[in-house]
Amino acid sequence: MNSSTRSRLYRWDVKASPYLYIAPFFVLFAAFGLFPLGYTAWVSLHDWSLLSDEHTFAGLDNYQRLLGDPYFWNALRNTVSILVLGTVPQLLLALLMAHLLTMRLRGRTFFQMGMLLPNVASVVAVAVIFSQLFGRDFGVINWVLESLGAGRIDWQAGVASSHIAIAVMIIWKWTGYNALIYLAAMQAIPRDMYESATLDGASSIRQLRSITIPMIRPTVIFTVIVSTIYGLQVFAEPQLFAGGGYDTVTGGSSRQFQTLTLYLYEHGFNRGFQFGYASATAWVMFVIIVVIAVLNYLLVRRIRSSS
Amino acid sequence: MRAIHTRRFLAAGLAAGLFCLTACSSSDEPDAASNAGSDGEAITLTIGLFGDFGFEPLYAEYEAAHPGITIEERIAEFSDHHTNLTQRLATGSGTADIEAVEVGFISQFTATPDRFHNLLDLGADQLEDRWLDWKWQQALARDDSALIGLGTDVGGMAMCYRTDLFNEAGLPTDRDEVSQLWPTWEDYVATGQEFMAAADGKYFFESSGNMFRAMIEQAPVGVYDSDDNLIVATSDHVKHAWDLAVEAIEAGMSNQLTAWTPEWTAAFGQGTFATIICPAWMTAYIEGSAPDAEGLWDVASVPGGAGNMGGAHLVLPAQGENPEAAYDLIEWLTAPEQQLKVFQETGNFPSTPELYDDEELTQFSKEYFNDAPIGQIFTEAAQLVQPQYQGPLQGDVLTIIGQGLGRIEEGAQTPDEAWTQVLSDLESLA
Numbered sequence: 001m002n003s004s005t006r007s008r009l010y011r012w013d014v015k016a017s018p019y020l021y022i023a024p025f026f027v028l029f030a031a032f033g034l035f036p037l038g039y040t041a042w043v044s045l046h047d048w049s050l051l052s053d054e055h056t057f058a059g060l061d062n063y064q065r066l067l068g069d070p071y072f073w074n075a076l077r078n079t080v081s082i083l084v085l086g087t088v089p090q091l092l093l094a095l096l097m098a099h100l101l102t103m104r105l106r107g108r109t110f111f112q113m114g115m116l117l118p119n120v121a122s123v124v125a126v127a128v129i130f131s132q133l134f135g136r137d138f139g140v141i142n143w144v145l146e147s148l149g150a151g152r153i154d155w156q157a158g159v160a161s162s163h164i165a166i167a168v169m170i171i172w173k174w175t176g177y178n179a180l181i182y183l184a185a186m187q188a189i190p191r192d193m194y195e196s197a198t199l200d201g202a203s204s205i206r207q208l209r210s211i212t213i214p215m216i217r218p219t220v221i222f223t224v225i226v227s228t229i230y231g232l233q234v235f236a237e238p239q240l241f242a243g244g245g246y247d248t249v250t251g252g253s254s255r256q257f258q259t260l261t262l263y264l265y266e267h268g269f270n271r272g273f274q275f276g277y278a279s280a281t282a283w284v285m286f287v288i289i290v291v292i293a294v295l296n297y298l299l300v301r302r303i304r305s306s307s
Numbered sequence: 308m309r310a311i312h313t314r315r316f317l318a319a320g321l322a323a324g325l326f327c328l329t330a331c332s333s334s335d336e337p338d339a340a341s342n343a344g345s346d347g348e349a350i351t352l353t354i355g356l357f358g359d360f361g362f363e364p365l366y367a368e369y370e371a372a373h374p375g376i377t378i379e380e381r382i383a384e385f386s387d388h389h390t391n392l393t394q395r396l397a398t399g400s401g402t403a404d405i406e407a408v409e410v411g412f413i414s415q416f417t418a419t420p421d422r423f424h425n426l427l428d429l430g431a432d433q434l435e436d437r438w439l440d441w442k443w444q445q446a447l448a449r450d451d452s453a454l455i456g457l458g459t460d461v462g463g464m465a466m467c468y469r470t471d472l473f474n475e476a477g478l479p480t481d482r483d484e485v486s487q488l489w490p491t492w493e494d495y496v497a498t499g500q501e502f503m504a505a506a507d508g509k510y511f512f513e514s515s516g517n518m519f520r521a522m523i524e525q526a527p528v529g530v531y532d533s534d535d536n537l538i539v540a541t542s543d544h545v546k547h548a549w550d551l552a553v554e555a556i557e558a559g560m561s562n563q564l565t566a567w568t569p570e571w572t573a574a575f576g577q578g579t580f581a582t583i584i585c586p587a588w589m590t591a592y593i594e595g596s597a598p599d600a601e602g603l604w605d606v607a608s609v610p611g612g613a614g615n616m617g618g619a620h621l622v623l624p625a626q627g628e629n630p631e632a633a634y635d636l637i638e639w640l641t642a643p644e645q646q647l648k649v650f651q652e653t654g655n656f657p658s659t660p661e662l663y664d665d666e667e668l669t670q671f672s673k674e675y676f677n678d679a680p681i682g683q684i685f686t687e688a689a690q691l692v693q694p695q696y697q698g699p700l701q702g703d704v705l706t707i708i709g710q711g712l713g714r715i716e717e718g719a720q721t722p723d724e725a726w727t728q729v730l731s732d733l734e735s736l737a
Contacts, residue, residue: 050397131569138573154563157717243568245386246706253565253713254720270390271703271736273397 037286044280050273062280072281074255075263076288078163082238082259083231085167091223094175098182099208112183115176126173127240134165134241156241162257169237174230178223185219186212214303221300225293232289235261260285350632351377355403357388360459360619361591361653365645369636376632385409385567389702396422396624404627405637407619408456411702413445416622418699420453424623427454429634437643441694442658446620456620457641460655462586463688464521464609464616467593470677471603472581476505482679485607492522492551495610499560502581510562510580515552515716516709517566521584522548523705524695525614530705531698539704540730549708553722556715563716572596584609586616587656587685594654594675606679613691618658656685663690700736707732 047058066072101111118126133140134155142152155165189212197207213220238257242248249266251258258266264285268278354362359382366378381403383391389412395401396419408416416423426446431454435443438458446456466489470480478501479485489495499511512518523529526544531537539545555561562580564571574580575596583589585606593604621637623630639645646657647667654673662668663686671682698704711729714720720728 050394135570135573137570137579138577154717157719243565243570244384245565245567246710247565247713248386250710253710253717256719269394273394 040279040282043275044283046276048276050275062277066280075258075260078257079232079259081163082166082234085163086170087227087231090171090175091178094178095182097179098186101183102186115179118173119177123236126169127237130169131241156252159256166237166241166257181219181223185216189215217303224296224300228293228296229289233261234259238262349375350629351379352633352636353379353403354405355381356407357383357385361649399626402624402626404629404633406622406624408622410618413620414697415699417448417455420448420455422625423455424625424630425453438658439660456622457637458658459619459621459641460588461658461689462588462615462617463685463692464614465585465684465688466582466607466609467585467604468582468607469603470605472509476502482605482607489610492610496551496555499555500558503558503560511560512582513562513564513580514566515556515561515712517584519548519552519712520705521616524616525611529695533696535698539733552712561716587654588617590654601675602677605677606681606684613688615692656689703736
């Protein structure tokens with residue numbers, strides 16, 4: 001091999017290798033991400049039932065029917081409500097916990113690891129256990145409420161009460177995870193900033209607000225977007241919260257906690273197996289999620305940097 | 308600066324897309340049908356059931372008599388079972404060799420007989436006399452050209468009640484006297500009023516949906532007419548059943564439980580309600596959920612006359628690769644001798660009339676139910692049943708109406724609002 005071939009090979013290697021290294025992700029994404037996305041769009045334009053082999057083109061019919069269905073709007077309302085109830089306290093709590101963990105504590109690693117435990121538990125296990133805790137007749141929470149003199153609450157029956165119960169499951173599972181992410185970002189903040197703030201007489205909370213949060217802004221943006229996306233797609237929690245029977249698909253007999261994914265599931269995998277309609281729902285969900293994620297991004301971006 | 312923002316937008320959008328894709332495209336993992344081969348050697352037969360059918364001890368017996376056959380049971384929850392089955396039939400893969408179908412769903416499947424092996428071709432044509440006439444009919448395709456399932460149990464109805472709660476409320480506890488309290492459903496509700504006036508913190512029944520369903524099952528015509536038209540909106544009988552259920556709800560008689568939820572199961576153990584409509588299969592469920600209540604339950608006759616509630620068929624999806632072996636197994640499982648064993652084990656009542664004068668059946672009683680002669684009670688109940696035509700979406704229709712009653716129970720809607728929503732929900736039922 002002469003030196004010119006070798007140098008050409010070398011140059012080629014330098015140029016191509018990086019692409020080769022990232023290729024597996026993009027190949028997988030194309031096969032399992034991009035293709036289904038496009039195919040779903042195609043299906044959504046058809047009257048496509050799993051039960052029949054005929055798939056007639058329907059144009060935007062599915063979308064029109066979807067937007068005219070009050071149950072869809074109900075599901076959207078429920079989803080947004082659960083999102084707000086589940087995400088806002090979750091992130092604030094995570095921030096606070098992370099802040100506490102930056103302080104000098106005995107057994108810090110123990111606490112840091114402990115926080116991640118709820119996240120390791122399977123969603124289904126979490127949902128089943130919390131559904132029992134929130135049980136109307138034999139749940140621990142109602143038992144405590146009653147022994148405190150407050151009345152029992154039929155958690156499943158009410159709109160607000162069911163949303164709160166589901167939000168609690170989400171908060172329990174994800175707070176520790178977000179706290180760890182915040183904690184990692186906080187480690188990168190130079191300690192001397194805190195030292196000089198302490199010299200200036202700033203309280204711990206003031207330091208959190210004026211130093212920590214602005215310094216970890218990109219991380220906050222990341223967690224807000226990721227938890228928004230998760231919150232808009234909650235499925236297992238409301239499904240298992242219903243307990244049993246058809247309520248698991250409609251989110252209670254009044255659809256009081258049917259989320260968008262449950263709505264999609266109802267149409268795609270239960271009644272009539274209307275894949276066209278379910279695909280339209282998936283696409284509308286996709287658009288909603290992108291819009292809300294972008295809005296969140298714009299909102300969180302306004303956190304002022306301290307400099 | 309601008310460029311960076313645009314890129315971040317894109318990243319946010321991309322992230323959103325990724326997450327949606329991972330979660331939106333949740334799918335059922337296909338169970339690999341494990342057939343060792345159809346050349347007569349080792350065969351594994353899978354059997355998909357909802358709940359426990361009491362077949363477990365029978366498998367060993369069958370396997371011992373048929374070397375080379377292994378039986379594998381998969382049990383799913385009631386509501387999941389039929390959804391999964393429909394899905395797997397539609398996609399053409401993933402069903403078990405043998406699947407159980409509850410009576411509320413059977414006509415949905417007889418409408419597409421080509422998705423199943425025709426049992427008439429496999430030898431069932433010789434066996435018509437084995438089953439109650441209407442049980443046989445339920446699994447026949449509309450043009451009688453194909454039979455998709457063999458009947459397991461039937462659900463002739465009775466009424467189970469707690470003698471201790473009746474005693475506390477000053478009601479009679481003897482089963483004949485209790486039966487005389489409620490010849491009709493109006494009398495049942497009137498008894499409920501009496502019970503509620505005296506009972507402290509207890510309920511008369513567990514769910515109004517079940518009471519409604521029992522009333523519908525007793526009618527000559529249910530929620531469909533014989534041409535598959537939904538008649539919920541126009542049927543006097545449906546309206547009457549609905550009104551009576553609403554009356555009972557408004558009197559506070561319902562424990563507001565949804566069947567098959569953990570709360571429902573727990574309520575049996577806690578003894579929070581006094582009566583439950585009892586098709587034969589329910590007795591096993593009561594016994595299993597409230598083992599401590601032995602001797603407290605008894606069985607009286609059901610108001611309003613005879614009717615069938617529940618019961619199942621075993622079907623062979625066409626995707627199964629060993630129809631002959633599978634057929635031999637279900638023929639054996641549904642034969643009178645085996646149905647009798649299942650009854651003695653679980654309480655699921657045989658659908659084979661030749662047993663109905665067999666003393667092992669008619670003399671059967673259970674200590675748990677205060678030695679009530681349940682063999683005799685359910686034999687009479689099964690013999691009195693007048694067949695009712697089951698429409699294609701029978702199970703879904705009753706579910707929707709049950710949810711409507713649930714909304715009244717929860718106080719989310721007035722009876723009128725609930726009824727209006729039931730009708731509009733039924734209209735959009737595909």
